[in-house]
Amino acid sequence: MELNIAGISKNEGFVERFEITDVSNQHATIRFCGEDLEILSPIKVTGSAVNYEGKIKAEVHITTKVARTCSRCLERFEEDIRVDTVFIFVKEARDDNEDFYVIKSDKIDITELVLGEIAGEIVMKPLCKSDCKGLCPVCGKNRNADDCQCEGHAVDSRLQALSKLLDKDNG
Numbered sequence: 001m002e003l004n005i006a007g008i009s010k011n012e013g014f015v016e017r018f019e020i021t022d023v024s025n026q027h028a029t030i031r032f033c034g035e036d037l038e039i040l041s042p043i044k045v046t047g048s049a050v051n052y053e054g055k056i057k058a059e060v061h062i063t064t065k066v067a068r069t070c071s072r073c074l075e076r077f078e079e080d081i082r083v084d085t086v087f088i089f090v091k092e093a094r095d096d097n098e099d100f101y102v103i104k105s106d107k108i109d110i111t112e113l114v115l116g117e118i119a120g121e122i123v124m125k126p127l128c129k130s131d132c133k134g135l136c137p138v139c140g141k142n143r144n145a146d147d148c149q150c151e152g153h154a155v156d157s158r159l160q161a162l163s164k165l166l167d168k169d170n171g
């Protein structure tokens with residue numbers, strides 16, 4: 001993934017819009033909490049870069065989809081990733097409080113930066129949908145697809161087991 005700033009790098013105040021569609025990382029995996037998550041769609045990076053005060057400030061919007069497993073129902077689904085962030089590039093390291101990346105040419109390889117932003121947006125306990133009903137703890141059925149009749153019985157049978165245990169102790 002390359003961001004080319006040749007059109008603005010020599011001209012203070014110049015702005016350049018960019019729209020990058022990266023297919024080379026589609027199907028690549030991102031390491032996240034011990035899992036390798038597949039990138040399912042091309043990574044789109046859009047935004048604009050401005051040359052000001054000797055820096056290149058790029059406001060970027062990143063979108064893609066990542067393969068996930070729902071933490072409740074264990075079904076596979078596509079997690080939508082959307083990140084808005086700012087990258088600041090400088091030609092020489094500077095001593096100020098801003099986070100910046102030192103660049104050597106006008107063609108900036110932003111692959112690692114973008115993959116890092118995607119990894120930072122991945123959620124810990126993903127849900128296929130916000131109201132996912134999960135798996136029935138008794139019969140294991142996916143309750144999104146099919147309502148089972150276990151709910152009441154589950155509690156009953158546990159109580160029965162408990163009362164049997166208590167009976168035994170008393171006897």
Ligand SMILES: [Zn+2]
Pocket residue numbers: 070071072073074075127128129132133134
């Ligand atoms: Zn789910």
Ligand SMILES: [Zn+2]
Pocket residue numbers: 136137138139140141148149150151
């Ligand atoms: Zn059930």
